[in-house]
Amino acid sequence: xxxxxxxxxxxxxxxYSSFRGFQREVIEHVAAGGDALVLMPTGxxxxxxxxxxxxxxxxxxxxxxxxxxxxxxxxAALDEAGVRAAFLNSTLSAAEAAAVERRxxxxxxxxxxxxxxxxxxxxxxxxxxxxxxxxxxIDEAHCVSQWGHDFRPEYGQLALLRERWPxxxxxxxxxxxxxxxxxxxxxxxLVEPRLFVASFDRPNIRYRIVEKREPRxxxxxxxxxxxxxxxxxxxxxxxxxxxxxAQFLVGHGIAALPYHAGLDAAVRAENQRRFIDEDGRVMVAxxxxxxxxxxxxxxxxxHLDMPKSIEGYFQETGRAGRxxxxxxxxxxxxxxxxxxxxxxxxxxxxxANYKRLSNAKLDAMLGLAETGDCRRVRLLAYFGEQSEPxxxxxxxxxxxxxxxxxxxxxxLLSCIYRCEQAGGFGFAATHVIDVxxxxxxxKVHKFGHDRxxxxxxxxxxxxxxxxxxxxxxxxxxxxxxxxxxxxVLRLTEASxxxxxxxxxxEVRRHTAAAGRKAKKAxxxxxxxxxxxxxxxxxxxxxxxAQVAKEHGVPAYVVFHDATLRAIAQAxxxxxDALRGIxxxxxxxxxxxxxxxIGIVAG
Numbered sequence: 001x002x003x004x005x006x007x008x009x010x011x012x013x014x015x016y017s018s019f020r021g022f023q024r025e026v027i028e029h030v031a032a033g034g035d036a037l038v039l040m041p042t043g044x045x046x047x048x049x050x051x052x053x054x055x056x057x058x059x060x061x062x063x064x065x066x067x068x069x070x071x072x073x074x075x076a077a078l079d080e081a082g083v084r085a086a087f088l089n090s091t092l093s094a095a096e097a098a099a100v101e102r103r104x105x106x107x108x109x110x111x112x113x114x115x116x117x118x119x120x121x122x123x124x125x126x127x128x129x130x131x132x133x134x135x136x137x138i139d140e141a142h143c144v145s146q147w148g149h150d151f152r153p154e155y156g157q158l159a160l161l162r163e164r165w166p167x168x169x170x171x172x173x174x175x176x177x178x179x180x181x182x183x184x185x186x187x188x189x190l191v192e193p194r195l196f197v198a199s200f201d202r203p204n205i206r207y208r209i210v211e212k213r214e215p216r217x218x219x220x221x222x223x224x225x226x227x228x229x230x231x232x233x234x235x236x237x238x239x240x241x242x243x244x245x246a247q248f249l250v251g252h253g254i255a256a257l258p259y260h261a262g263l264d265a266a267v268r269a270e271n272q273r274r275f276i277d278e279d280g281r282v283m284v285a286x287x288x289x290x291x292x293x294x295x296x297x298x299x300x301x302x303h304l305d306m307p308k309s310i311e312g313y314f315q316e317t318g319r320a321g322r323x324x325x326x327x328x329x330x331x332x333x334x335x336x337x338x339x340x341x342x343x344x345x346x347x348x349x350x351x352a353n354y355k356r357l358s359n360a361k362l363d364a365m366l367g368l369a370e371t372g373d374c375r376r377v378r379l380l381a382y383f384g385e386q387s388e389p390x391x392x393x394x395x396x397x398x399x400x401x402x403x404x405x406x407x408x409x410x411x412l413l414s415c416i417y418r419c420e421q422a423g424g425f426g427f428a429a430t431h432v433i434d435v436x437x438x439x440x441x442x443k444v445h446k447f448g449h450d451r452x453x454x455x456x457x458x459x460x461x462x463x464x465x466x467x468x469x470x471x472x473x474x475x476x477x478x479x480x481x482x483x484x485x486x487x488v489l490r491l492t493e494a495s496x497x498x499x500x501x502x503x504x505x506e507v508r509r510h511t512a513a514a515g516r517k518a519k520k521a522x523x524x525x526x527x528x529x530x531x532x533x534x535x536x537x538x539x540x541x542x543x544x545a546q547v548a549k550e551h552g553v554p555a556y557v558v559f560h561d562a563t564l565r566a567i568a569q570a571x572x573x574x575x576d577a578l579r580g581i582x583x584x585x586x587x588x589x590x591x592x593x594x595x596x597i598g599i600v601a602g
Contacts, residue, residue, distance in 0.1 A: 006031070009052050013081050015563075015585035020045050026171070026196050030135060031056040035170050035193040037141070037186055041202055042175045042315075043296070043322035047074065050137035050171050054111050055083065059134035059168075060104055063113045066140050066152065069272055071113035073294045076553040078111060082587030087113040088124070104131045116154040125164070133168045136161050141172035142311075144188050145181040159188050166191070175318055176311045178383060200314070200383045204321045205329050207375040208394040209368075211468065212334030215304050216248050222302065222330055223254055223282065230299040231275070234284040235316055237305035237340065245304065246284040259285035276554045279545070290316060296323035296556050302330045306337035308344070309361035310368060310382045323562050333369045335429065335471040335481075338362075343483040366475040372400045372508035400508035405469055408461060409478070409498055409505040411436065412469060415454040416479065416489045417499075423447045426488030429481075433458075433466045465509075472507045530569075536600065537568040543599055547592070558592075559583060571600050 006027045010016050019027075021040070026049040030036050040046045054061025065071050071087040078085035086100045086109055103109045104127065118124050144155040161170060172189050186193050210218060219234065234249075236242045239260040249256035255278075257271040275281045276295050283289060287307075301320040307313040313331075321327025345358045364382055371378050374389040374396050381387075389396050415436050419427045434441050435449045438456025449455060458466060470489075473479045478495045482488045497503035541555075541564060548555040563583030572578040575593045584593075 004056060006052050006056065009055050010048070012586045013055070013083060014048065015081075015581070015583045015588065017580075017582065019048075021198050022196050023049055027052045027056070029194055030169050030171050033167075033169050035190040036172070036196060037182065037190060037193045038171060038173045038196045038198075039177055039182070039200075040173070040175065040196075040198040041200055042318035043202070043324065044175075044198055046139075046173045046175070050135065050173065051078070051083070051111060053169075053171070054134050054137075057134035059132035060107070060109050061111045061134045061137060062119075062128065063111060063137045064116050064119055064139060064158065065113045066116065066143060068115070069276070070139075070294060071115075073276070073554060073557065075111075075113060076551075077294075077557045080551075080553070080557055080588060080591075081585050083111065084109050085111040085113070088118060089113075089115055101127055107132055110134075116152065116158060120154060120157055120160075125160075128165070133165060136165070136168055136170045138170065138172045138189055140174060141185045141189065142174040142177045142181055145177075145184045156188060162189070162191055176315045176383075178311065181311075200380055200385055201376065201387065202318060202321065203390065203392065204324055205317060205327050206392050206394075207317070207329045207379070209331045209333055209375070210394075211464075212332040212337070213464075215332045216245060218332055219245070219302055219304060220249065220252055220254075222328075223249065223300070224252065226328065227300050229280045231280055231295065231297055232282045232300040232302065233290065233298060233316075233319060234282060234302045234304065235287060235290075235307075236284065237286070239286060241304070242284050242286055249282060249284065254282055255280055256282040256284050259283055259289040261286065261288045277548070279541075279555070287312065287316065290319055293319055294322070294556075295319075295554070296560050296562075297325075298322065298327065299325075300328040300330060302328075304332055306331065306333050306341065306369060307365060308341050308358065310364050310379065311361070313365060313368070314379065314383075323560055325561070331369075335467060335474060338366065338471065338474050339481045339483055339487055342481065346483070363475075363477075370472055370475045370508075371395065372402055402506055402508050404504060405472075405507045406498070406501075406504045408458065408466075408469055409473060410501075411454065411457050412466065412473065413478065413491060413495050413499055415452075415458070416491055418452050418454050419447075419449055420488075420490075422449060422452060426482060426485065426490055428487045429467065429470055429489060432489060433463055433470075436466060437461075437463065468509075469507060473505075476505075533568040533571075536571070537565055539599055539602075540564040540567060540596070543595065559588070567596060567600065572597065573600070 006024060010019065023045055026036055026038055030050065030053040038046060038049055050061065050063065068089050068091060071089060075085045075087050086103065088097055088100055104112060114124065138158060143152040145151060170190055172185050177185065223232065234245060236245055239262045242260045243258045246256045246258040257275060259268055259271050275283045298320045301317045307316065317329035320329060341362050345355055345362065348355065368375060368378050372395060375393040376390040377387050415432050419432055419435060431443055434444055435452060435455055436458030438459050440450055444450050470479065474481060477492055478498060480490045480492055482490055498505060544555050544558050544564065547558050560583055563581060566581050570581060572581065575589065575597065578584055578593055578596060579589055
């Protein structure tokens, strides 16, 4: 082991004065040769838990990373900090790859990032056999789970690392893993690992879920009014929706870019580069985008369609606010989302067990969307963590009104039943609600449903209120939507106790989200800076943008906003004073210290 300690590396190389949470314990355990499974939310500082042990141990640290963009950003950041790092991926020429391999054999590199597909090749394994190895770090380790939302078959084959190099410690890292996934990671990749589980809470993120009415207009108001000129990600389920929404936002003056697997690879790569390198870009994407995105200043993640699981939702929303500043996780949600996700599950080629598990995960996501209590409590409970109401989600800030909907639910269930009996087959939501509200449409007349006992018995509620109630009955499995027969509604066995008056139904009323409170949260993002410091902060950002352009790296690789904000507040007048700023290591102090002092003095 090299003659350095973890604290000095943390300060001298990375510029931080103290560890967070259990970082030190993980580093000491892995540096001493132990295996570890680390669960830490996005932005929690996972990378330090393998980067520092790699600097402490003899030999090169091999980091298994699933995305080229992430490798390049991580290596660029390490290079800025003075760490000897490189990557092996398809972007390198044969000569460049050979140069990296020579440096590995010569012991001239501390960290090398490799994709799992490359690591599994005979050539790469032969290379590793010729090198002194310090550790293996397996990032995004949840990809090993066959039941997970990001399963990658190559991850399952990484068991060869412990078989061929049993003496080399392994650390598996992820931001999302329920208990079964944790067991699977440990069983497949590690040997008697020590488990480190941080709190999954991201207190700087505000969770908001709104009823889907005019989703694109709702999204536009959210982005334009609450996050003007700020970076964000908008997730859509379908590729064509991605392109349409991106064009819609651009048409309203928002710097949006599309990203999905159907785009030309060069276009995808360029759009991702612009999102990472440029300030204030909004990426509209399918879930093909995002894993490994290391951009710290993403101020919001919006979902126009409901994710299929809480794991996916947590992973995607966790890309907001990695810098610890206030951020928003915003989602529109409607009955069509439930129908679409159920349809995707049933039409998949998966076996019955996978479909059962997928439905259970979807139910948990529905529970989060429909809950009337604290969303953060519900979210953390899914990962086995107990918490108190957060005071920073939509339900805490504006508690929804709960009402006894037993009688309206019975009317709705009865109407579904009577329409089916009278027509000989089922009917979709729009028709059933028309009958309930006494709307004499041509279709209602055609089937004689204006003569049913349920015709007009629900005129006291609006169409939106009936749709809201129907969605909650679907979420509770009292009603099913038959997607194979034009989305007709069917009663389930669970509806019988409600119809017989043996079960009550209490649901929440939706209220319009108040922009006033959202704007207060937005203002808090910059509240730490006085007006006089704001100008200095902007000048520092302009300088950083120029340096990043010259070096060909994203701006945050030079310095995070949080570091520039601290400099603007402290206004250091000397190199020693600058050394005390979090995020300023010795290499960056030598490279940029004089320039920063000059900007502060100016």
